Amino acid sequence: MSLLTVGSVAFDAIETPFGKTDKIIGGAGSYIALASSFFTDNQKLVSVVGEDFPQEFLDLLKSRNIDLEGLQIKKGEKTFFWSGKYHNDMNTRDTLITELNVLEHFDPIIPESYQDVDYLMLGNLSPQVQSTVIERLKKRPKFIAMDTMNFWMDIALADLKKTISMVDILIINDEEARQLSKEYSLVKAYKVIREMGPEFLIIKKGEHGALLFHEDKVFFAPALPLEDVFDPTGAGDTFAGGFIGYLASTDDISFENMKRAIINGSALASFCCEKFGTERLLEVTQGDLDQRISEFVTLTNFDLVQTIK
Amino acid sequence: MSLLTVGSVAFDAIETPFGKTDKIIGGAGSYIALASSFFTDNQKLVSVVGEDFPQEFLDLLKSRNIDLEGLQIKKGEKTFFWSGKYHNDMNTRDTLITELNVLEHFDPIIPESYQDVDYLMLGNLSPQVQSTVIERLKKRPKFIAMDTMNFWMDIALADLKKTISMVDILIINDEEARQLSKEYSLVKAYKVIREMGPEFLIIKKGEHGALLFHEDKVFFAPALPLEDVFDPTGAGDTFAGGFIGYLASTDDISFENMKRAIINGSALASFCCEKFGTERLLEVTQGDLDQRISEFVTLTNFDLVQTIK
Numbered sequence: 001m002s003l004l005t006v007g008s009v010a011f012d013a014i015e016t017p018f019g020k021t022d023k024i025i026g027g028a029g030s031y032i033a034l035a036s037s038f039f040t041d042n043q044k045l046v047s048v049v050g051e052d053f054p055q056e057f058l059d060l061l062k063s064r065n066i067d068l069e070g071l072q073i074k075k076g077e078k079t080f081f082w083s084g085k086y087h088n089d090m091n092t093r094d095t096l097i098t099e100l101n102v103l104e105h106f107d108p109i110i111p112e113s114y115q116d117v118d119y120l121m122l123g124n125l126s127p128q129v130q131s132t133v134i135e136r137l138k139k140r141p142k143f144i145a146m147d148t149m150n151f152w153m154d155i156a157l158a159d160l161k162k163t164i165s166m167v168d169i170l171i172i173n174d175e176e177a178r179q180l181s182k183e184y185s186l187v188k189a190y191k192v193i194r195e196m197g198p199e200f201l202i203i204k205k206g207e208h209g210a211l212l213f214h215e216d217k218v219f220f221a222p223a224l225p226l227e228d229v230f231d232p233t234g235a236g237d238t239f240a241g242g243f244i245g246y247l248a249s250t251d252d253i254s255f256e257n258m259k260r261a262i263i264n265g266s267a268l269a270s271f272c273c274e275k276f277g278t279e280r281l282l283e284v285t286q287g288d289l290d291q292r293i294s295e296f297v298t299l300t301n302f303d304l305v306q307t308i309k
Numbered sequence: 310m311s312l313l314t315v316g317s318v319a320f321d322a323i324e325t326p327f328g329k330t331d332k333i334i335g336g337a338g339s340y341i342a343l344a345s346s347f348f349t350d351n352q353k354l355v356s357v358v359g360e361d362f363p364q365e366f367l368d369l370l371k372s373r374n375i376d377l378e379g380l381q382i383k384k385g386e387k388t389f390f391w392s393g394k395y396h397n398d399m400n401t402r403d404t405l406i407t408e409l410n411v412l413e414h415f416d417p418i419i420p421e422s423y424q425d426v427d428y429l430m431l432g433n434l435s436p437q438v439q440s441t442v443i444e445r446l447k448k449r450p451k452f453i454a455m456d457t458m459n460f461w462m463d464i465a466l467a468d469l470k471k472t473i474s475m476v477d478i479l480i481i482n483d484e485e486a487r488q489l490s491k492e493y494s495l496v497k498a499y500k501v502i503r504e505m506g507p508e509f510l511i512i513k514k515g516e517h518g519a520l521l522f523h524e525d526k527v528f529f530a531p532a533l534p535l536e537d538v539f540d541p542t543g544a545g546d547t548f549a550g551g552f553i554g555y556l557a558s559t560d561d562i563s564f565e566n567m568k569r570a571i572i573n574g575s576a577l578a579s580f581c582c583e584k585f586g587t588e589r590l591l592e593v594t595q596g597d598l599d600q601r602i603s604e605f606v607t608l609t610n611f612d613l614v615q616t617i618k
Binding site: 222227228256260302304 | 493494497518520527530531536538565568571602606608609611612613
């Protein structure tokens with residue numbers, strides 16, 4: 001089935017306790033598209049970059065069968081740029097620079113050839129841009145997934161709630177779920193967020209894994225314990241991309257299949273943390289991914305064969 | 310197989326956002342013994358209480374086949390008392406009162422009938438008391454498990470390292486593992502702690518579950534997502550008690566069986582959080598426990614039946 005990904009394609013500059021980068025490729029759209037491309041060769045991208053963006057990376061996306069007709073290249077403008085520095089625990093970071101550039105007035109134009117997409121993944125962007133994409137699709141996709149962040153809860157909560165009401169699954173982290181629901185318990189947070197519209201909720205907990213909620217069901221996927229988290233930038237987007245790419249390629253939105261999608265997304269996200277930016281993701285082979293998934297199985301598998309007294 | 314549990318039997322007074330208690334029964338030894346008693350009826354306790362401790366609770370322990378010959382009742386002295394207040398997130402707490410009382414000069418006397426125990430669980434106590442117990446057993450138990458806390462890392466690190474070198478498994482939380490190993494990554498923390506002696510390490514992560522490490526193997530057990538954590542006091546001890554009780558009753562210290570032991574311990578710990586102190590644990594039936602364990606299976610079970618593209 002076809003997948004439409006909407007998200008930023010951008011430059012990042014990252015500093016971690018392990019080192020720092022110059023401007024490298026980043027953006028939610030980049031990570032999602034790369035991750036999805038492990039599963040689907042029927043992906044379309046809506047995004048915007050400036051004239052300064054390297055053709056080389058766009059060619060790379062094309063080589064992974066990502067349709068770029070909906071990627072706007074703005075003459076005379078600059079690409080979105082974010083710079084951040086991670087603290088020693090790698091769980092918190094400071095934003096050093098945010099240059100919106102082309103994102104400031106981003107109007108997500110949907111090419112005619114993108115109409116009739118089956119799956120839609122809305123990467124973290126202004127909720128107004130996200131809802132515009134849904135409204136511009138003449139036929140509602142079969143399944144709409146959405147990421148967001150606390151920034152939009154702070155400055156655009158009404159817009160955000162409107163967009164949330166239009167999607168099937170929200171994919172956010174634990175801190176965001178708590179802020180959005182005003183509940184500390186993640187079980188209660190799901191109940192509040194379900195009332196906002198989405199039937200499914202994924203709560204990402206970084207090194208502690210992820211939870212999938214649907215009706216009265218919950219699934220807990222671990223994160224692979226890593227010796228070093230070299231650079232977590234993009235891990236959440238990679239997770240989301242692997243998740244939606246897997247769903248679109250299997251065209252099965254049952255709870256059971258979503259579990260598989262989460263395991264696949266988690267496996268890809270674990271690679272993402274091993275090097276700066278998209279570097280590690282670009283090296284990963286299908287064999288690497290299969291091997292990593294088998295590590296997830298080993299990590300969580302137990303057998304209650306000995307009966308309890 | 311026989312199990313010897315060493316740990317405090319005490320009074321707690323607890324305040325949480327949900328309410329507060331007067332003096333109720335607490336102490337690592339109480340929680341461990343109660344949890345173990347779900348699996349083994351061959352358990353012996355070494356501990357100490359004052360004259361003020363209620364016979365009723367001792368009778369309850371006896372009714373669960375816990376041998377109290379090694380429980381010292383100090384005439385004219387008072388039982389250990391701890392009082393604490395949990396913050397709104399239930400993950401952090403302030404100690405309001407600590408009265409060591411009988412614990413201040415606790416000399417763990419091992420009755421002759423306790424010699425030849427097969428499994429030993431050392432609840433959180435001074436590492437000097439813990440190592441004394443091991444030294445006073447004429448035959449080393451088949452398997453020794455040990456809990457501790459950051460307090461001993463701060464004030465008695467040399468004693469603590471000596472005791473750690475004598476045990477088979479250390480059961481601590483993530484913060485303690487990081488402090489003890491001076492490594493943030495839990496994978497690296499295990500490598501450091503393994504060099505201190507224990508072949509196995511369990512790292513408890515509270516609401517995020519627990520990790521079991523052995524050689525190059527790792528197992529991740531989730532915690533059941535709870536709507537409310539009413540009172541987490543004793544959950545870690547309950548987990549440890551369920552774990553060691555399961556191992557002792559099955560007499561199988563393979564990695565595979567330890568996974569089962571962790572699932573059983575986690576299930577019991579999830580009950581512990583539902584009411585104040587030991588209250589909920591005392592209500593739990595075998596049927597409740599079986600039901601809760603089946604929820605753990607549902608929570609983590611996935612099937613990679615659809616092959617990835």
